[in-house]
Structures are given as structure tokens and as C-alpha cells.
Amino acid sequence: MATVETTLESVVIRFSGDSGDGKQHTGNKFTNSTALLGNDLATFPDFPAEIRAPIGTVAGVSGFQIHFGSTKINTPGDRCDVLVVMNAAALKVNLKALKQGGVIIVNTDGFDAKNLRLANIPEEQNPLKNGSLAGYDVKEIDVTKITRTALAGSGLGVKEIDRCKNMFVLGLLYWMYHRSLDNTIKFINSKFKKNPAIAEANVKVLNAGWNYGETTEMFAQRYNVAPAKMEPGVYRGVMGNQAVALGLIAASVKSKLPLFYGTYPITPASDVLHELSKYKNFDIKTLQAEDEIAGICTSIGAAFGGHLAVTGSSGPGIALKTEAIGLATMLELPLVIVNVQRAGPSTGMPTKTEQADLLQAFYGRNGECPVVVIAAQSPADCFTMAFEACRIALEHMLPVFLLTDGYIANGAEPWKFPLTKDLPEIPVSFAKERENAIDKYLPYTRDNKLARPWALPGTKGLTHRIGGLEKQNLTGDISYDPENHEQMVKIRQQKVDLVENYIPEQMLSCGADEGDLLIIGWGGTYGALKTAAGQLIEQGYKVSHAHIQYLNPFPKNLGEMLKRFKKVVVAELNNGQLVKILRDKYFVDAIAYNKIQGQPFMSSEVVQKMQDILTDK
Amino acid sequence: MSELTTKLTAKDFASDQEVRWCPGCGDYSILKQIQTVLPDFGRPKEEFVFISGIGCSSRFPYYMDTYGMHSIHGRATAIATGLKSTRPDLSVWVITGDGDSLSIGGNHFIHLLRRNPDINILLFNNQIYGLTKGQYSPTSEQGKVTKSTPMGSLDFPFNPIALSLGADATFVARTLDRDPKHQQMIYKRGYEHKGTSMIEIYQNCNVFNDGAFEIFTEKGTKKQETLFMEAGKPLLFGENIEKGIKLDGLKPTIVDVTEGTANDLWIHDETDLTKATILSRFFDDPAMENHFPRPFGIFYVNENKSPFEKLFNDQIEFSKTTYGSGDLDKLLAGKETWVVN
Numbered sequence: 001m002a003t004v005e006t007t008l009e010s011v012v013i014r015f016s017g018d019s020g021d022g023k024q025h026t027g028n029k030f031t032n033s034t035a036l037l038g039n040d041l042a043t044f045p046d047f048p049a050e051i052r053a054p055i056g057t058v059a060g061v062s063g064f065q066i067h068f069g070s071t072k073i074n075t076p077g078d079r080c081d082v083l084v085v086m087n088a089a090a091l092k093v094n095l096k097a098l099k100q101g102g103v104i105i106v107n108t109d110g111f112d113a114k115n116l117r118l119a120n121i122p123e124e125q126n127p128l129k130n131g132s133l134a135g136y137d138v139k140e141i142d143v144t145k146i147t148r149t150a151l152a153g154s155g156l157g158v159k160e161i162d163r164c165k166n167m168f169v170l171g172l173l174y175w176m177y178h179r180s181l182d183n184t185i186k187f188i189n190s191k192f193k194k195n196p197a198i199a200e201a202n203v204k205v206l207n208a209g210w211n212y213g214e215t216t217e218m219f220a221q222r223y224n225v226a227p228a229k230m231e232p233g234v235y236r237g238v239m240g241n242q243a244v245a246l247g248l249i250a251a252s253v254k255s256k257l258p259l260f261y262g263t264y265p266i267t268p269a270s271d272v273l274h275e276l277s278k279y280k281n282f283d284i285k286t287l288q289a290e291d292e293i294a295g296i297c298t299s300i301g302a303a304f305g306g307h308l309a310v311t312g313s314s315g316p317g318i319a320l321k322t323e324a325i326g327l328a329t330m331l332e333l334p335l336v337i338v339n340v341q342r343a344g345p346s347t348g349m350p351t352k353t354e355q356a357d358l359l360q361a362f363y364g365r366n367g368e369c370p371v372v373v374i375a376a377q378s379p380a381d382c383f384t385m386a387f388e389a390c391r392i393a394l395e396h397m398l399p400v401f402l403l404t405d406g407y408i409a410n411g412a413e414p415w416k417f418p419l420t421k422d423l424p425e426i427p428v429s430f431a432k433e434r435e436n437a438i439d440k441y442l443p444y445t446r447d448n449k450l451a452r453p454w455a456l457p458g459t460k461g462l463t464h465r466i467g468g469l470e471k472q473n474l475t476g477d478i479s480y481d482p483e484n485h486e487q488m489v490k491i492r493q494q495k496v497d498l499v500e501n502y503i504p505e506q507m508l509s510c511g512a513d514e515g516d517l518l519i520i521g522w523g524g525t526y527g528a529l530k531t532a533a534g535q536l537i538e539q540g541y542k543v544s545h546a547h548i549q550y551l552n553p554f555p556k557n558l559g560e561m562l563k564r565f566k567k568v569v570v571a572e573l574n575n576g577q578l579v580k581i582l583r584d585k586y587f588v589d590a591i592a593y594n595k596i597q598g599q600p601f602m603s604s605e606v607v608q609k610m611q612d613i614l615t616d617k
Numbered sequence: 618m619s620e621l622t623t624k625l626t627a628k629d630f631a632s633d634q635e636v637r638w639c640p641g642c643g644d645y646s647i648l649k650q651i652q653t654v655l656p657d658f659g660r661p662k663e664e665f666v667f668i669s670g671i672g673c674s675s676r677f678p679y680y681m682d683t684y685g686m687h688s689i690h691g692r693a694t695a696i697a698t699g700l701k702s703t704r705p706d707l708s709v710w711v712i713t714g715d716g717d718s719l720s721i722g723g724n725h726f727i728h729l730l731r732r733n734p735d736i737n738i739l740l741f742n743n744q745i746y747g748l749t750k751g752q753y754s755p756t757s758e759q760g761k762v763t764k765s766t767p768m769g770s771l772d773f774p775f776n777p778i779a780l781s782l783g784a785d786a787t788f789v790a791r792t793l794d795r796d797p798k799h800q801q802m803i804y805k806r807g808y809e810h811k812g813t814s815m816i817e818i819y820q821n822c823n824v825f826n827d828g829a830f831e832i833f834t835e836k837g838t839k840k841q842e843t844l845f846m847e848a849g850k851p852l853l854f855g856e857n858i859e860k861g862i863k864l865d866g867l868k869p870t871i872v873d874v875t876e877g878t879a880n881d882l883w884i885h886d887e888t889d890l891t892k893a894t895i896l897s898r899f900f901d902d903p904a905m906e907n908h909f910p911r912p913f914g915i916f917y918v919n920e921n922k923s924p925f926e927k928l929f930n931d932q933i934e935f936s937k938t939t940y941g942s943g944d945l946d947k948l949l950a951g952k953e954t955w956v957v958n
């Protein structure tokens with residue numbers, strides 16, 4: 001049978017099934033083969049809330065979405081073109097994510113009486129039989145049966161055989177989208193090096209999937225997605241949490257300081273710990289402490305001792321670290337605090353994304369306690385901003401908050417990674433020892449950044465005491481003097497404010513310097529907002545988009561920029577936080593656009609909303 | 618660790634800050650004994666770091682001309698762990714009180730002991746909250762009438778020695794503010810021990826809990842009520858050292874040594890955890906009839922458990938020798954790259 005070849009600019013595929021089915025794994029394999037082909041791409045995993053939710057139930061559904069194309073890809077895509085569902089629950093959860101008329105690849109074995117019951121679908125309402133999928137292009141395949149047939153006589157048990165099911169789907173998709181099997185075969189062979197029977201079975205099923213596309217008449221179409229025009233260079237794929245870890249390691253190398261990461265396990269930040277703990281040969285020291293407070297306190301101890309000290313967590317853990325962040329502010333020691341935000345308050349929705357910890361980072365401590373706050377805007381940008389967080393903390397001797405979120409932490413994109421020699425040095429100098437000093441050492445003298453010297457224990461002639469009590473300027477001795485307290489509060493604020501002289505100016509990600517509407521965003525919403533702004537511009541609207549990475553202090557030119565637009569919209573995944581700060585600081589009549597569903601923005605909904613605002617609906 | 622050619626004096630370890638504890642407070646003696654023993658260790662003062670939490674005792678670092686940090690309530694133990702892990706070259710001391718280490722900082726306290734970094738903890742136990750002006754503490758006896766418990770406190774006190782042994786501490790000792798020589802001996806032993814040294818110090822708060830330990834320090838009762846343990850020596854006490862402790866299986870009994878039972882006495886063995894555990898339970902209310910005397914000295918020492926910072930840094934070294942020092946370019950490139958032309 002002749003297949004029709006179609007060329008597409010971009011495609012969104014969503015893999016879904018039971019969390020035990022290995023959907024993340026399948027998605028990652030497809031991602032790698034796609035990246036090697038030169039497509040630009042973005043991915044996003046959608047984990048179930050429970051690690052081991054009952055098999056086959058709606059709560060146990062796990063998803064993985066990839067958006068790839070021959071043009072610049074900014075997001076994992078709003079809705080998918082192809083939905084792969086391994087069981088009834090997966091269809092129930094994900095159908096709303098599929099475009100009208102989209103393709104559904106169904107494993108029919110996942111729609112038997114048992115699976116329907118587990119998904120809470122009455123048997124007479126089996127979606128494969130009741131016509132409810134009429135608007136879609138449904139490809140029904142008994143993947144389980146084909147896999148078992150293909151592996152009959154392989155000597156493997158049913159459990160092992162069934163585990164190869166994903167490879168069938170993967171092979172079929174590789175056929176549909178002209179991806180090579182080579183990379184995956186190579187991976188399978190190296191992963192199951194010690195178990196050739198399993199490796200062989202996986203490869204066999206992968207090929208079966210490809211052949212199924214080639215030989216059955218079910219698939220009349222194949223698609224070409226040409227390589228994207230990306231900046232020339234060497235690329236790799238990277239996930240946000242991984243990029244944070246790499247950024248911290250790079251900062252450790254460039255500052256020539258060993259890194260210490262004191263932390264406590266928490267979703268979705270734990271992967272930063274997992275990643276860092278692999279690289280002990282880089283002088284990366286990780287300590288899984290007894291609780292969140294000890295996580296940051298061990299880091300403060302390491303900072304006192306002269307390490308590049310970092311702690312990481314997510315909202316509830318950050319709440320526990322609050323008092324210690326105040327201590328670090330008083331001690332004026334460098335410290336990086338990574339917050340991989342998730343939906344709150346309290347335990348909230350740990351596996352879902354949100355940007356609702358901005359005010360916590362700005363103001364969430366007792367007393368006047370300003371800290372620097374910066375945010376990463378994409379998985380690869382996590383590298384840059386983690387590096388920046390370290391640079392600022394070390395150069396200015398103060399705590400720096402790095403905000404990321406569950407969306408970019410687990411999302412992946414191609415990354416044109418830098419070479420070590422192209423990364424800036426982070427010069428650090430410790431206070432020098434003093435031979436036979438008779439005068440008292442002054443630990444709170446300051447340089448032009450108002451940073452105090454970093455005088456390490458063990459250094460001769462510099463013995464001194466620091467602590468959480470208010471201290472006298474210069475000497476660091478305890479002081480309850482009213483004027484001194486006011487002066488110290490102002491100095492600590494000024495120290496943060498001065499950072500504005502050492503950060504880049506605010507840029508527009510797209511659009512003209514002035515116009516009718518400026519969309520302001522921060523953090524992981526970058527891709528969706530940029531895509532939306534681009535579409536609005538194409539539609540003829542005078543729209544621009546600026547994404548703020550440096551939040552406290554803001555870039556110097558931000559106030560000016562806001563004034564050049566008739567309207568300013570602040571789009572955030574919270575109930576309106578950055579908008580409050582911008583209104584307060586710049587007296588700008590900014591419009592709040594918020595989504596608080598634990599899900600990222602879809603660029604289509606942003607476009608819709610901006611059109612409404614532009615036309616005063 | 619550097620060696621000094623000229624010996625420092627106690628004065629060298631005193632900072633220029635005026636000591637501000639209440640006159641008569643037991644803290645003065647502890648500060649003095651520490652300043653007295655430090656020169657004996659032969660190390661320059663910049664190698665010592667004192668880290669405290671919050672409470673009366675936690676002012677201590679300000680009075681020492683060493684490095685120091687007066688941190689936040691209950692967390693000195695965690696901060697010290699971070700410092701010692703990354704700077705094994707320093708001699709790190711934690712200054713804490715009963716509220717600081719056993720109430721708000723209880724979690725970090727037991728985890729420090731479990732990890733066993735080479736840190737010395739001085740636990741100033743005055744059985745009261747002094748800095749906040751007199752509430753009962755986690756070591757106060759049940760029924761304690763304080764500002765916050767006008768009808769008497771309801772909770773039972775912690776036994777810090779038993780708690781520490783339960784957390785697998787490797788050096789557990791008790792001393793008294795009123796016994797300078799004993800303190801000095803214990804501090805030296807604690808310093809020499811490789812691992813966490815938990816030293817409980819009965820410290821009189823003469824303002825809010827005066828006389829809490831009187832029975833162990835005053836002439837008329839001291840000899841009856843205290844049992845000073847010495848390694849390799851029988852457990853003896855009493856006005857004329859006429860009493861001893863004997864073990865019947867695992868059951869301790871008090872015997873009269875004048876009746877010729879001296880040979881069966883319990884010989885103190887610092888390395889015996891079972892015996893240390895029994896001794897830690899000599900914690901009776903002295904008002905009780907036939908109660909055991911309160912032991913002072915070293916309950917338990919275990920030199921066989923590697924200090925945390927050693928294990929921590931050994932892994933780093935092992936990783937370097939196994940995989941070579943990290944190559945950042947290789948790391949950034951990851952396992953799979955592709956070229957866009």
C-alpha cells in the first residue's frame with residue numbers, strides 16, 4: 001500500500017498510560033532520537049500525585065508530552081496532535097489534551113472489562129464502542145497481544161514480555177515520523193548488557209512496531225518534520241533540575257570553591273540533590289540532613305568555613321528555612337537558596353507547578369530582611385541562573401534566592417551548552433591573615449558593593465564572632481544602639497539594591513520598544529508567553545513581551561520600559577504576586593492575568609486573553 | 618592542625634567583651650575552665666570555633682577570642698555539622714542549653730550524635746529557661762512550679778545521658794559547674810575523643826532555679842548523692858566512701874563495703890555500653906528512698922566509630938582517585954550531543 005508523505009512544521013505527541021508503564025522512559029527515548037535528528041523541541045512530564053497509585057486507575061495515569069518541529073519550539077505544546085493511550089484511564093484523563101480530529105493510538109487490551117472498571121467507566125460506555133470518539137482518528141491496536149506473539153518462544157515470562165509493550169508504540173511512532181531506530185537500539189543494548197535476552201526482546205518489539213506501520217493498512221500517512229534552524233553549535237538535551245545542578249557545579253569550578261549542598265528530600269527539588277551527589281570528584285559535597293532547617297543550617301556552617309554553600313527545597317521546605325535565611329542575612333555570608341516551586345499552600349499539589357512563592361522569597365521573613373531574588377525561565381536557563389545566583393552571592397556576600405518551578409524542573413529542551421573557558425570567572429578572595437595584630441579585627445568593614453570581608457576560621461589574626469543579634473557596624477559586636485540598628489537595616493537593604501549595577505538590563509523577548517501592550521512574565525512561563533506574543537504580533541497587534549529574570553533588585557531600565565506601553569499585563573501562575581510588587585515599585589496600573597490550576601499557561605489561552613484586553617472586552 | 622611554639626594562656630582566649638551573665642551564675646565557671654584548658658591543647662586560637670544557639674549559655678562565643686557564631690535557637694548543632702564536615706581542620710565546639718538542645722533543637726541534637734562528627738558539645742543544663750525569665754524546661758522535674766506552670770509542670774524530664782546513649786553517641790559525660798578540676802578533666806577527654814563528645818554540665822541558674830543541683834554540690838549531701846566514675850576503679854561513694862555499687866546480673870545494688878564485699882564491686886568500664894546504659898538510669902529523684910547516687914564522669918566512650926567528616930571527605934577523595942578530578946567540559950556535554958550546522 002502506498003503511504004502518503006506529509007511535511008509538518010511541528011508536532012505534539014502525548015504518551016500516556018499507567019505510571020508503572022514506563023511512559024516517561026518511552027517519551028525520553030523518542031525525545032533523544034528527535035533531538036539527534038535536529039528538530040527543536042520541548043518536553044513536559046505529567047506525573048501522577050501518588051508514586052504507586054493503584055494500577056489502571058485515573059490516579060495512576062502518567063503522561064509525557066513532546067513538542068518538536070522545524071521552527072523554534074518554546075513550549076511542550078498546548079494540545080497534542082497524537083495521543084498514545086495504553087489504557088482506559090489514560091484516555092479518560094488525557095482526551096481533553098488532544099486536538100479536534102487528532103490521532104489516538106489505543107492499546108485495546110487496556111480497555112477490557114477490568115480496565116474499564118478500574119477507570120470507573122461503565123462497560124456499556126466503553127469509548128471505543130459507544131461512538132464518542134467519532135471526531136478523532138482512532139487507531140486501535142492490541143499492543144499486548146502483538147507483543148506477546150512477537151516474543152512467543154523467547155523464553156521470557158509474561159511480566160517481562162509485557163514490559164516490552166512500550167517499544168512497540170515507540171517503533172510505530174519512529175516509522176510514522178521518520179526517526180531512526182539506531183539510537184534506541186544502541187541504548188537498549190547498553191542498558192541490558194548483562195541480560196541479552198531482554199535486550200533482544202526489546203529490539204524485536206521495537207522493530208515489530210516499525211513493521212506494523214509499514215505493512216498494515218491502518219496507517220496511510222507518514223510525516224516529515226525537517227530539522228529546525230537553530231543557532232549552529234553543539235547541543236545536548238537538559239532538564240531544569242539537572243541544569244541547576246550543572247550551573248552550581250560550573251560556579252564551583254569558576255570560583256575555585258568546593259560546593260556544599262545541604263538539603264532534605266522534597267518533591268520536586270530532590271533531583272537537584274540526586275544530580276549533585278554524583279559528582280563528588282568535582283569537590284561537590286552533598287549532605288542529606290535530618291530536616292529542612294538542618295539543610296540550610298549545615299550550608300550556613302559550610303559558608304562560614306569558606307565553601308560555596310547552597311541549599312535547595314520547595315515551598316514548604318523554604319517556609320521551614322525562613323529563620324535561617326534571616327540569620328544568613330545578618331551574618332552577611334554568601335548562600336544560594338534554590339526553590340523549585342510547586343502548588344501550595346501547605347503540602348498543596350506537590351507534583352504540580354505554580355509560581356506562588358515569589359512574595360515568600362521577597363518578604364517571607366521576620367524583620368527587615370531583603371535578599372536577592374532571581375528566577376530561571378526555561379530548563380536550560382536554569383544553568384545560567386544557578387551560575388548567576390552563585391556569582392551574585394559570592395561577589396556581594398549575601399543570600400540569593402533562585403526560583404525555578406516544577407514545570408521547568410522536569411521539562412527538557414535542547415541546550416547549546418557553553419565551554420568552560422567561555423564562562424566568566426567568579427573571583428573570590430578571603431580576608432588575609434594578620435601577623436601579630438594588636439588591633440581588633442573588624443569583620444564588618446565594607447567594599448564598594450558594601451560586601452564585608454569573608455574571614456575564614458583558621459586564619460591567623462582574624463578571630464571574630466558573628467551572630468543573629470544586631471551588630472555594630474564595623475566591629476560586629478552586639479549592639480542595641482537605636483541609630484546603629486537603623487543604619488544596619490539600611491545597609492543590608494542598600495547592599496541588595498546595589499546589585500542592580502551588576503546585572504544585565506531588561507530585554508524584550510519579542511516585539512517593539514513601545515506599543516499597546518506589554519506582557520510581563522517571570523519564571524517558567526517564558527515559552528508560553530513568548531509564543532503567545534509572537535502570534536499576536538503576527539496578527540498585527542502592537543504587543544511585546546518582557547520576561548524578568550532578575551526580580552530583586554529589578555534591572556535598572558525596567559521602570560522606563562513599562563512606561564512605553566499603553567497597557568501592561570502581568571501574567572503569572574499565582575493569584576497576583578509580581579503584579580503587586582510592580583504596582584508598588586513603579587506605580588504602574590498593571591493588569592493581573594492569573595492561572596492557578598497547577599498547570600502551565602497554554603499559549604492559545606494567553607492569546608485569547610490578550611486579545612480581550614486589547615479590545616477592552 | 619598547627620602546633621604552637623609558645624604556650625598560650627587563658628587570657629589569650631578571652632575576648633574584649635564584658636561578660637554579662639548574672640553575678641553568681643554557673644556559666645562563669647564553665648567559661649573559665651574552657652579558657653584554662655584550651656592552651657593545653659597547644660593549638661593556635663584561630664583553629665577553635667565556638668557555635669551556640671540561643672539562651673543564656675549561648676552568649677558564650679562572644680566571650681572567647683576565637684572564631685565564633687551565635688546562631689539561632691536549637692540549630693548550632695546543624696551549623697557545626699556543616700562547618701566540621703567542610704573544615705575538618707578546625708576544633709569545633711557547640712555551646713547549648715537544655716532548652717536549646719533538647720527542646721527546640723532536639724532533632725538536630727540526636728542526629729548530630731548519630732552522625733558523630735568530631736565536635737564537642739557543652740550542654741549547660743540548668744533545668745530552666747533563664748533568658749526568657751523562668752519557664753520550666755525539658756529537663757525540669759515534673760511538678761515544677763514556674764511562671765508558665767503555676768500548678769506545676771506535667772511533662773516528665775528528659776534524661777540527657779540516656780537520650781545520648783540511645784542516639785548512639787560515642788562520648789557521653791556529665792560534670793558540674795562547681796567542680797573546676799573535674800570539668801577540666803572532662804573537657805580534655807572530650808577534646809581528645811575522635812567523634813562527638815556530649816558533655817552535660819549541671820549548671821546553677823541562681824536567678825530562676827537556684828539550688829537545683831545543691832544536693833550534688835553542698836558539703837552535707839554531696840558525698841552521699843554523687844558517684845564519681847573512674848575507669849578501672851570500683852564504683853564507690855558515701856560520706857566515708859563506705860558504699861559501693863554491685864551488679865547482680867543486670868541489676869545494680871548498693872552495698873556496704875565495710876562488710877567485706879569490696880571485691881565484688883562494679884569496676885567502671887567506659888567502653889561497656891550495657892553498663893553505661895545502666896549507669897545512665899541512675900536518675901532517681903533524690904527524695905526517693907533507696908535511690909542511687911547521681912553519676913559524674915565519663916559514662917561511655919567508643920573510639921571505633923569513624924567521625925562523620927572523615928567518612929564524608931573520604932568519599933570525595935575516593936571519587937577523585939577513581940574517576941579523576943572533574944572535567945567540567947565533559948560534564949556539560951553530557952552523554953549525548955548533536956551538532957547543528
Ligand code: SF4
Nearest residue numbers: 639642673747822823
Ligand atoms: S538567668 Fe540564670 S542562667 Fe541566665 S545568666 Fe542569669 S543566672 Fe545564669
